[in-house]
Amino acid sequence: MARVLVLGGGFGGVSTATQLRRRLADEHEILLIDRSSTFVMGLRKLWDLFGIGSIAQGTRDLRALESQGIRFERREVLEIDPVRRTITTHRGSLEADYLVVALGAEPRPDLVPGLSEHAHNVWAASGVPGLKAALAAFAGGEIVVAIAGMPYPCPPAPFECAMLLEDQLRGRGLRGGFGITVTTPKPILLPNAGAEGSAWLAEQLVGREIGFETGREVKRVEAGVLDWGDARREFDLLIGVPPHRPPRVIADSALAGPGGWVTVDPGTFETGHQDVFAIGDVTKVTLANGLPLPKAGVMADLEGQRVAAAIAARISGAEAPEPFDGRGYCFLEMSASTAALIEGEFYSRPEPRIALADESAEHAQLKHRFEAERLESWFGG
Template sequence: MARVLVLGGGFGGVSAATELSRALGDDHEVILVDRSSHFVMGLRKLWALVGLGRLEDGSRDLSLLRGQGIRFEPREILSIDPAGRGVTTDRGDLAANYLVVALGAEPRPDLVPGLAEHGHNVWAAAGVPALKADLEAFDGGSIVIAIAGMPYTCPPAPFECAMLLDDFLRERGIRGRASITVTTPKPILLPNAGVAGSEWLAEQLAARGISYETGLEVKSVEEGTIDYGDDRLDFDLLIGVPPHRPPPVVAESALAGPRGWVSVDPGTFETSHAGVFAIGDVTKVSLANGLPLPKAGVMADLEGQRVAAAIAARVLGLEPPGLFDGRGFCFLEMSKSTAALIEGSFYARPEPRVVIAGESEDHAGRKHRFEQERLERWFGG
C-alpha cells in the first residue's frame, strides 16, 4: 500500500488530495494535514464585504474529506523532512511514500511599519468583519487600497476590491462623497497581464472614477497617512495588501530556495527531492520574462490535479500525465453582478500571452459556478 501525505488544506492541497483519493481508491492511503479545521473559499472575502453572501457560505469543515476516503489530520506541522518524505507535528511524526507541500503563503502586514495598526487586511479572513463594519459606517471620504509589498496572492484582487466598492458605494448613494485610489509599487497595474492588459484595466478603473498610482512603494503608515518616501497620501479608510511570505516551517526546511519559497520543476512541480512535490502559493516558478507564475487559487487547483495524476501514475504503474502547460484563468469582478474573464498562457515565450474577455453578467455567473463546482467536487456540496 502506498501512502501520500498532503500538507495544507487550501485550494492546492484539497484539489490534490481529492484527485488522489479518486485515482488510488481504497488500496492506498491519502492523508491531509492542516492546523485549521476549515477550508475557506478565498473569493468569499470580497463578496462578504459588499453583501454578496457570507464567508461561511464558502467554508467547509475539512473533516468532510473523510467522506472522500481521505484521512484528515488536524495538526500543527513543526518541521518538514523532505529526504524522509515526512513531517513532525504537535501530535507526532508522519511519513509517506510521496509528499505534497501545499502550505500557501502568509500575509505579513507586520513587515510594513504601521500597516497592521492603521489599515485593514482582508487577505486574511479574520480581517473581514472589521472592514465590513467600517464600510457600513462609512459616510464619505478617501478610501485607499495600497499594495504594500510583493508578492501577494490573487494579483487582480486589489482592483476587484476597488470596483466592487465603487458599486457598493453607488448602491448606498454616497459614491459622490467618496474617492477610491489604488496604489502599487509596480510600474504597471497587473504585470502578469502585460502592458496591454494593464492599460485595459486602467481604462476600467478610470471609467468608474477610481484613481490609481504606479511606482509607489509603501515605506510606513501612520494615522491617516501613507508614507511612500518621496510621496505621501492621506486616507480615511485604508485597505492594505500586505506582502506575503512562505510559512516559517517551509522557509526553515531543506525545501526552501531563495527567500524561502520552494523551487520546483515547472512542468511537474516535483522538487529536487524525489517524490516530494510542492504546489500553489508556496512555490516560486519563474516565467520567460522573469516574472513569477501568479499566486492564485485556480493555479493551485490545476497544479494539484497535475501532481495527483503524476503520483497516481507512479503508484499504479501507468504512463505519466503530460507536463503542466502554464495555462490559467480568473474572473475579475467589475461590479456585484459583472466580471471579465482573463485567460493566460503563462509559459509562453518570450512572455506570457494573456487574453481578456470584457465585462459581462455571464462571466460573473461562471465565477459563482466555479465556487459551487469545487465545493461539490471536494466536499460533496
C-alpha cells in the same frame, strides 16, 4: 500499500487529495494535514465584504473528506525533512512515500511599519467584519486600497476590491462623497497581464473615476498617512494588501529556495527531492519574462490535479501525464453582477499570452459556478 501525505487543506491540498482518491485503489492511504479543520474559499472575503455572499457559505469542514476515504488529521506541521519524506508535528512524526506540500503563503502586515495598526487587512478572513463595519459607518472621504508589498495572492483582487467598493457606494447613492484610489509598487497595474492588460484595467478604473498610482512602495503607515519615502498621501480609510511570505516551516526546511519559497519543476511541480511535490502559493515558478506565475486558487487547483495524476501513475507504474502547460484564467469582478475574463498561457515565450474578454453578467455567473463546482466536487452537496 503507499501513503501519500498532503500538507495543507486549502485550495491546492484539497484538490490534490480528492483527485488522488479518485485515481488510487482503496489500499493506498491519503492523509491530509492542516492546523485548521475548516476550508475557506479565498474569493469569499470580498463577497462577504460587499454583501454578495457570506464567508460561511464558502466554508467546509475538512473532516467531511473522511467519507470519501481521505484521512484528515488536524496538526501543526513543525518540520519537514524532504530527504526522508518525514514531517514533525505537534503530535509526533509521520512518514510518507509521497509528500505534497500545499501550505500556502502567510500575510505579513508586520513587515511594513504601521500597516497592522492603520490598515484594514481583508486578505485574512478575520479582517472582513472590521472593514465591513468601518464602511457602514463611513460618512465620506478618501479611501485608499494600497498594495503594501509583493507578492500577494490573486493579483487582480485589489482592483476588484476597488471596483466592488465603487459599485456598492454608487448603489447606496453615496459615490459623490468618496474618493477611491488604488496604489501599487509595480510600474504597471497588473504585471502578469502585461502592458496591454494593464492599460485595459487602467481604462476600467478611469471609467469609474477610481484613481491609481503605480511605482508606489509603502515604506510606513502613520495615522491617516501613507509614506512612500519620496512622497506622502493622506487617507481617511486604508485597505492594505500585506506582503505575503512562505510559512516559517518551509523557510526553515531544505525545501526553501530564494526568498524561502519552494522552487519546483514548472512542468511536474516536483521539488529537487524525489517524490516530494509542492503546489500553490507556497511555490515560486519564474516565467520566461522573469515574472512569477500568479498565486491563485485556480492555479493551485490545476497544479494539484497534475500532481495527483503523476503520483497515481507512479504508484500504478503507468506513464507520467503530460507536463503542466501553464494555462490559467481568472474572473475579474467589476461590479456585484459583472466580471471580465482574463485567460493566460503563462509558459509562452518570450512573454505569457493573455486574452481579455470584456465585462459581462455571464462571466460573473461563471465565477459563481467555478466556486460551486469545486465545493460540490471536493466536499459533496
